[in-house]
Every structure is written in C-alpha cells, then in structure tokens.
Amino acid sequence: xxxxxxxxxxxxxxxxxxxxxxxxxxxxxxxxxxxxxxxxxxxxxxxxxxxxxxxxxxxxxxxxxxxxxxxxxxxxxxxxxxxxxxxxxxxxxxxxxxxxxxxxxxxxxxxxxxxxxxxxxxx
Amino acid sequence: xxxxxxxxxxxxxxxxxxxxxxxxxxxxxxxxxxxxxxxxxxxxxxxxxxxxxxxxxxxxxxxxxxxxxxxxxxxxxxxxxxxxxxxxxxxxxxxxxxxxxxxxxxxxxxxxxxxxxxxxxxxxxxxxxxxxxxxxxxxxxxxxxxxxxxxxxxxxxxxxxxxxxxxxxxxxxxxxxxxxxxxxxxxxxxxxxxxxxxxxxxxxxxxxxxxxxxxxxxxxxxxxxxxxxxxxxxxxxxxxxxxxxxxxxxxxxxxxxxxxxxxxxxxxxxxxxxxxxxxxxxxxxxxxxxxxxxxxxxxxxxxxxxxxxxxxxxxxxxxxxxxxxxxxxxxxxxxxxxxxxxxxxxx
Amino acid sequence: xxxxxxxxxxxxxxxxxxxxxxxxxxxxxxxxxxxxxxxxxxxxxxxxxxxxxxxxxxxxxxxxxxxxxxxxxxxxxxxxxxxxxxxxxxxxxxxxxxxxxxxxxxxxxxxxxxxxxxxxxxxxxxxxxxxxxxxxxxxxxxxxxxxxxx
Numbered sequence: 001x002x003x004x005x006x007x008x009x010x011x012x013x014x015x016x017x018x019x020x021x022x023x024x025x026x027x028x029x030x031x032x033x034x035x036x037x038x039x040x041x042x043x044x045x046x047x048x049x050x051x052x053x054x055x056x057x058x059x060x061x062x063x064x065x066x067x068x069x070x071x072x073x074x075x076x077x078x079x080x081x082x083x084x085x086x087x088x089x090x091x092x093x094x095x096x097x098x099x100x101x102x103x104x105x106x107x108x109x110x111x112x113x114x115x116x117x118x119x120x121x122x123x
Numbered sequence: 124x125x126x127x128x129x130x131x132x133x134x135x136x137x138x139x140x141x142x143x144x145x146x147x148x149x150x151x152x153x154x155x156x157x158x159x160x161x162x163x164x165x166x167x168x169x170x171x172x173x174x175x176x177x178x179x180x181x182x183x184x185x186x187x188x189x190x191x192x193x194x195x196x197x198x199x200x201x202x203x204x205x206x207x208x209x210x211x212x213x214x215x216x217x218x219x220x221x222x223x224x225x226x227x228x229x230x231x232x233x234x235x236x237x238x239x240x241x242x243x244x245x246x247x248x249x250x251x252x253x254x255x256x257x258x259x260x261x262x263x264x265x266x267x268x269x270x271x272x273x274x275x276x277x278x279x280x281x282x283x284x285x286x287x288x289x290x291x292x293x294x295x296x297x298x299x300x301x302x303x304x305x306x307x308x309x310x311x312x313x314x315x316x317x318x319x320x321x322x323x324x325x326x327x328x329x330x331x332x333x334x335x336x337x338x339x340x341x342x343x344x345x346x347x348x349x350x351x352x353x354x355x356x357x358x359x360x361x362x363x364x365x366x367x368x369x370x371x372x373x374x375x376x377x378x379x380x381x382x383x384x385x386x387x388x389x390x391x392x393x394x395x396x397x398x399x400x401x402x403x404x405x406x407x408x409x410x411x412x413x414x415x416x417x418x419x420x421x422x423x424x425x426x427x428x429x430x431x432x433x434x435x436x437x438x439x440x441x442x443x444x445x446x447x448x449x450x451x452x453x454x455x456x457x458x459x460x461x462x463x464x465x466x467x468x469x470x
Numbered sequence: 471x472x473x474x475x476x477x478x479x480x481x482x483x484x485x486x487x488x489x490x491x492x493x494x495x496x497x498x499x500x501x502x503x504x505x506x507x508x509x510x511x512x513x514x515x516x517x518x519x520x521x522x523x524x525x526x527x528x529x530x531x532x533x534x535x536x537x538x539x540x541x542x543x544x545x546x547x548x549x550x551x552x553x554x555x556x557x558x559x560x561x562x563x564x565x566x567x568x569x570x571x572x573x574x575x576x577x578x579x580x581x582x583x584x585x586x587x588x589x590x591x592x593x594x595x596x597x598x599x600x601x602x603x604x605x606x607x608x609x610x611x612x613x614x615x616x617x618x619x620x
Contacts, residue, residue, distance in 0.1 A: 008507050015506025015561065016499035022556035023498035026278070027489040033277060033559055034592055037568070040560060041600035049607045062509035062530065066561045067502070068596065070531075075600050079608035083615060091608025095601045101528035102535060103597060106566050107589065109539030110573035114585045117543035117574050119173070119273045121147070121166035121263060121288075172578040272575030274542050275592065276551025276558055276567045278494075281487035316475025317482060325482035329473075360485045397487075444475070 011063035018067040044072015133247035138299025141192025144411030145184040147288030158412035177261035180290035181217030188292040200251035205234035234258040235406040236429025236450035243304035259290035260401030282322040284400035291406030302417045306453040314446035324361025327430040330447030346376040355405035355430040356384035358398035383408040423456045501557030538566035568593035
C-alpha cells in the first residue's frame with residue numbers, strides 16, 4: 001500500500017512538474033502554447049536519444065509518458081526499434097509506428113466528436 | 124471645417140431618431156443588461172452557425188430599430204454597416220432582407236463610430252434624408268476567425284479582451300428632436316509598435332489619444348463640457364493609458380471618461396480580463412444604454428470615440444505591428460448655439 | 471507626450487497586469503499531476519485485467535485521448551483548461567483537445583474541407599516536428615547502432 005502511494009506520488013510530481021515548466025514558459029516568455037507543444041515533443045525525442053528519458057519512464061511511469069515529452073519518447077523508441085529491425089528505412093517508419101495509436105485515436109475521436117457534438121457558446 | 128485639423132462641424136446636425144441593441148447572454152447578464160432591447164440565451168439566435176447568428180443579430184437590431192421608431196423600410200435611404208468577419212459577411216448577409224442601399228464598412232471595432240459619422244455627414248449635408256448606422260460582433264465567430272476553435276482549451280492572458288456578442292442599429296434623420304450628431308472627427312491610423320494581439324487596448328490607445336488631442340485643440344471645447352467621454356473598446360489597459368497620456372498633454376478627462384469595454388461587463392464577476400471588445404461592444408452600448416441616458420436626461424452632451432485595431436491573424440503572424448484608429452462623434456441633446464465654435468451654421 | 475514605439479511599448483507594458491504566476495503554476499501542477507495519475511491508474515487497471523503490456527502502452531494514451539475528446543465535445547474541457555493552463559495542455563489531453571476542437575468547430579464548413587482539412591490546424595506541427603526529430607534521431611541511431619556504440 002505504501003509502495004503504491006509512493007508510486008503515484010512520483011507519477012503526480014513528475015507529470016505535474018512537466019506542466020509547471022510549461023506554465024512558467026507561457027507566463028514569462030512570449031512562447032505560444034502551440035510552440036510549447038512542438039518544443040515538448042522535440043525535447044522528448046532529444047531526451048530519449050541522450051538516454052535521460054528512459055530512466056524517467058521507469059521512475060514515474062505515466063507521469064513521464066503522458067506529457068507530450070512522452071509522445072517524443074514514443075517517437076524515438078519507435079524509430080530505434082525500426083532501425084534495428086529494418087535498417088535505415090526504419091528511420092522513416094519507426095516514429096509514426098510508435099505513435100500510431102495516439103494519433104489515430106485522436107483522429108477517430110475528432111471525427112466522431114464532429115458527428116455527435118455541436119459547438120456551444122462560452123460563458 | 125477647420126482646415127487641416129479634420130474636425131467636421133455638421134451644418135444641419137441630423138437627429139438620432141431611433142436605435143436598437145441586440146446582445147448575447149453574457150452581455151445581458153452584465154451591469155447594463157436591462158438597457159438592451161433583445162438578447163438570446165444561447166447566443167445562437169436560432170441559427171446553426173455562429174456567423175449566421177451574428178448576421179441574425181444585425182437583422183433583428185435593424186428590424187427592431189425600424190419598429191421602435193415607427194419607420195418604414197422604404198423611408199431609409201441608406202445603410203452604413205460593418206462587422207469583424209472576413210469580407211464583412213456579417214453585415215452583408217444580415218441586411219440582405221432589407222431593400223435599402225447598402226454600404227459595407229470595415230473599421231475594425233470602430234465601425235459604430237465610422238458608420239454614425241458617415242451617416243451623419245450624408246444626412247447633414249442633404250445627400251440622404253435618413254441613413255442607418257449598423258454594426259455587430261459575435262464572440263464565437265470572432266474567436267473562430269481570429270483565435271482558436273471555440274472548444275479549444277486555452278488560458279487568456281490578463282491583457283486580453285472578450286469580444287462582445289452584440290449588434291447595434293441607429294437611424295439618423297434630417298428631422299427630429301435629437302439627440303443630434305453635431306460634430307465628427309475622422310480618425311487617423313496610429314501605429315506605436317504593439318505586436319501583441321492579446322493587448323489590443325494598448326495598440327488602440329495612442330489613436331484615441333491622437334483623436335482626442337486633435338479634437339480639444341481645434342474645437343474650442345474642454346473636457347468639462349461633456350457629461351461623458353466614451354471610448355469604444357480600449358479595455359482596462361487602454362483606458363488607463365488614454366487618460367494618463369491625455370493628462371500629460373494637459374487634458375484632464377479622468378472625471379467623465381469611461382470605456383464601453385469596461386461598462387458592458389462586470390470586471391469582478393464576469394471574468395473578462397481587460398474588458399469587452401468588438402464592433403458590438405460600442406455598437407450595443409451606444410444604441411442601447413447611451414441612447415437611453417439621452418432620453419432620460421442623464422446625458423446631454425457626450426463624445427463617443429470608436430476605437431479599432433487594424434490587423435488580421437495573418438499580419439500578426441507575420442510580425443506586423445497593430446495600428447489603431449479612433450473616430451470621434453459628438454452627440455448633443457440640443458443644437459449648438461449660433462456659431463458653436465465660430466464656424467458652425469445654426470439651423 | 472509623443473512616444474516613439476520602443477518607449478511606448480515599455481510604457482504600455484508597465485500598465486499590463488502580470489499573469490498570476492504562482493496560482494497558474496499551482497493549478498498546472500495539480501491538474502497535470504492528477505491527469506498523469508489517472509493515466510497511471512488506467513495503465514495498472516488494464517494490466518490487472520490481463521491485457522498484454524505492449525497493448526497497455528498503446529491503450530492507456532488512447533483512453534486518455536478518448537476521455538479528453540469526450541470532455542471537449544461536452545464543452546467541459548475548455549472550462550477545465552481555463553483553470554489548469556499548462557496542466558491540461560502538456561499531457562496528451564492537450565493534443566487530443568487540439569485535434570477534436572477544430573473538428574467540431576469546422577463542421578459548418580463541411581466534412582472534407584472543414585473537419586478533414588482543419589483537424590490538424592493546431593496539432594499538425596506537433597506531429598510534423600516530432601516526426602522529423604525522430605527521423606533525424608533514426609539516422610543517427612543507425613550509424614551508432616551499426617558502429618557498435620549502441
């Protein structure tokens with residue numbers, strides 16, 4: 001039980017930490033949210049490449065895989081596996097293969113949402 | 124006309140004979156809610172897109188204005204109308220039903236002042252007997268065009284303003300018992316390097332300062348002559364800057380100065396950050412609450428300065444600074460005494 | 471008081487209210503942390519239900535994406551995001567919202583040129599630059615791997 005609590009606390013702290021860094025960037029710099037998302041994904045690829053992100057995933061699980069840096073991690077991991085299996089061609093196929101689930105889910109959900117929902121006014 | 128200063132004293136000041144304001148729910152729930160003629164609870168006005176809803180607001184406002192003034196459609200010689208949508212479709216579709224000559228305007232959020240000014244000049248100079256000034260903005264259609272999809276989850280910066288869902292329509296006629304549009308002063312675009320599309324107030328304030336400075340310098344009027352000096356949608360930041368910059372050049376307007384963007388929402392309870400914005404902001408305030416105050420005698424003499432930020436999403440993305448414009452309209456419940464400032468002609 | 475643009479910018483900035491950084495960060499930390507914990511809970515639940523771990527790794531973000539899409543469609547997501555700021559933006563919920571919100575919003579322009587074309591108008595760059603970064607890393611990895619370094 002105590003172990004579970006510590007696990008979740010780590011997930012919370014690391015996941016929340018990624019969000020705080022982004023919030024500081026939004027509040028203190030002129031970086032727009034769209035640019036932050038792009039930077040986070042690219043940063044995730046780089047951090048995985050230099051070997052920092054894997055230990056973070058082991059430590060914090062979904063606390064590291066849920067933020068968009070985790071999306072970058074999935075891209076990098078995907079491309080590594082594909083390169084090992086198929087050589088240089090894998091550099092072209094691995095990234096999107098590794099993230100296919102999330103992207104396809106977003107696309108499908110977007111389409112279904114467009115079918116089902118209507119825009120609502122903001123208050 | 125005072126040479127070079129662009130102050131236009133209208134020879135035969137036209138009378139504002141009727142007006143109507145239509146707003147959305149948030150505006151209705153604001154401190155001036157009771158002074159608007161009509162509102163829709165869902166901001167859709169029975170339409171299926173936000174753009175159609177905006178057009179419908181103009182149609183309703185114009186129709187209501189005719190009805191309130193007991194004026195026939197055929198008695199209106201021209202409409203001057205504008206909005207924020209690309210190619211001014213809000214106005215062109217909204218006023219399609221009326222068989223009246225139509226001039227589409229783009230003055231960004233200054234459209235109410237621009238259309239009033241042109242209508243007043245045309246009527247005052249005998250070109251038309253009656254001309255209408257109409258404008259609108261809708262939070263959702265503006266958000267879609269200028270910012271993000273409605274359902275997008277983003278945080279607004281403290282300097283950002285909330286586009287007003289509202290439309291205003293006003294009829295100016297040669298004959299009437301006032302209030303009269305006695306003077307107008309077209310704005311000059313002023314650009315002071317502001318690039319932040321989330322800080323329109325700061326981008327537009329220098330234009331308002333420029334217009335007011337020119338006006339006080341050449342009209343002979345002083346701020347104390349007016350019951351109110353109202354800018355269109357400078358919001359909290361633009362309001363502060365305008366008052367301060369004018370004070371620095373010797374015009375203290377702080378006592379009677381207010382901004383439609385600050386009047387339309389409650390800053391405490393409605394979470395609109397720096398205030399309201401959009402053509403519909405000054406449009407609905409002028410055609411609703413302000414005209415009501417003229418009727419009940421609270422206002423006898425005011426200056427209305429419609430303010431606009433001249434930009435597009437593309438220009439902002441390309442790093443172009445935002446220029447501001449401010450058109451001034453003077454409204455009085457009485458006709459100016461002979462001469463006014465030495466140049467006007469009494470009727 | 472005829473200010474040049476640079477002086478005016480400084481002057482205007484002095485009037486602009488600052489973002490409430492401390493509150494913003496606390497909200498982002500709280501909501502971001504909670505979202506990640508929900509993801510972790512789902513991850514463990516799927517494992518517990520006997521789903522193979524390879525699939526759990528895919529199905530966990532997929533579930534979060536679906537939840538975020540539902541909240542977006544119901545019009546609740548933007549209300550949470552207004553409070554959470556980066557707390558909903560940074561987790562994959564922000565990506566899902568960036569895809570689903572234009573999809574709903576552009577329905578009026580039709581399903582091909584509206585929904586289909588505009589779906590990735592905000593999230594597209596994330597995929598483009600993420601993928602390009604992965605290609606670059608893939609090429610580097612190829613040489614490191616063949617050179618026996620990795």
